[in-house]
Amino acid sequence: MKKKTKLIHAGIVGDKQTGAVSTPIYQVSTFKQDGPGNHRGFEYSRTGNPTRHALEELIKELENGKRGFAFSSGMAAMTAIMMLFNHGDHILLTDDVYGGSYRVMTKVLNRFGLEATFVDTSDLNNLKKGIKENTKALFLESPTNPLLKITDIEGAANIARANGLLTIVDNTFSTPYWQNPLALGADLVLHSATKYLGGHSDVVAGLVVVNDDILGEELHFIQNSTGGVLGPQDSWLLMRGIKTLGIRMEEHEKNAKEIVAYLLKHHKVSKVYYPGIETHPNYVIAKKQALGYGGMVSFDVGSAERAKKILENVKFFTLAESLGAVESLISIPAFMTHASIPAERRKKLGITDGLIRISVGLEDSEDLIEDLKQALEDA
Known part of the structure; x- marks a missing residue:
């Protein structure tokens, strides 16, 4: 099958x-x-x-x-x-x-x-x-x-x-x-x-x-x-x-790739983390062992203040822990999913206070990009 x-x-x-x-x-x-x-x-x-x-x-x-x-x-x-x-x-x-x-x-x-x-x-x-x-x-x-x-x-x-x-x-x-x-x-x-x-x-x-x-x-x-x-x-x-995992994962990835392409060009984004980018240090391994790259994207905006401002301004990204749902979710790992990790260790790993993680959902990608655009501009 x-x-x-x-x-x-x-x-x-x-x-x-x-x-x-x-x-x-x-x-x-x-x-x-x-x-x-x-x-x-x-x-x-x-x-x-x-x-x-x-x-x-x-x-x-x-x-x-x-x-x-x-x-x-x-x-x-x-x-x-x-x-x-x-x-x-x-x-x-x-x-x-x-x-x-x-x-x-x-x-x-x-x-x-x-x-x-x-x-x-x-x-x-x-x-x-x-x-x-x-x-x-x-x-x-x-x-x-x-x-x-x-x-x-x-x-x-x-x-x-x-x-x-x-x-x-x-x-x-x-x-x-x-x-x-x-x-x-x-x-x-x-x-x-x-x-x-x-x-x-x-x-x-x-x-x-x-x-x-x-x-x-x-x-x-x-x-x-x-x-x-x-x-x-x-x-x-x-x-x-x-039962719907296949069609969902394909759409998650399609949307994620379009968002990544947008974030890579934005002047307020210092770094984008996504295994589907050819410049990712492990891109070759990711391509070899997996059939797709998924719908998770992280990007750094330089400071906790700017990251929090972005989270306040988004409309279609829900501020919540968890991931992988039909709706797009957004979080700051340092203050949410990874808050239990000591600050010194987070810093050593590269989990900065300005790192934003998004779980790209199944909304129209144009709406999601427009949402991130207005939030980044206001930040």
């Missing part, structure tokens, strides 16, 4: 008993058993629910993996993955990760003895240098949030495999429509499904796909034990959103 067909026909579709085209919402906590321990595949909704299972089968097929898992949020999914490791284990992560990922590693999971080091994984030499005797996994974001760095996933996975490590990739920005990390050698792929997969700012969810049956059993044990599962209503909403 081609990708757009797969988005609609993969997984478990409809209901055989009634002929319903849409997978039913099984709003149920427990299931009648035919005898003690003799159930029909489902016993308790924390362990498994038919609606959630349909979603998990869908994402499994979209990422070409062995098993899929649906969690109550992207952070619940990441936390469950990190529970695969033990006290004293070391994880090597991309330096420019989502602020929540940085926070959970440095403020929560470190309490349980899990060590973390953050390096610029767009340079594979940093990975090689960062591996220690107790390193167990690489955690990559590509593209990164918010600077849109690109890591050579296949190259990183080869390094990990040579050192007996797992490779985990956060694929939120690219989605399975543009990029499939498991096909590039990764062991686990993670999504904040709240974003592009849902696509309508109406669901919070996290998805994980693994490429190994044993790893799948371990993660299911953790999911069932800790209970951070996605409910049936949200599972259904997510499946509905995924």
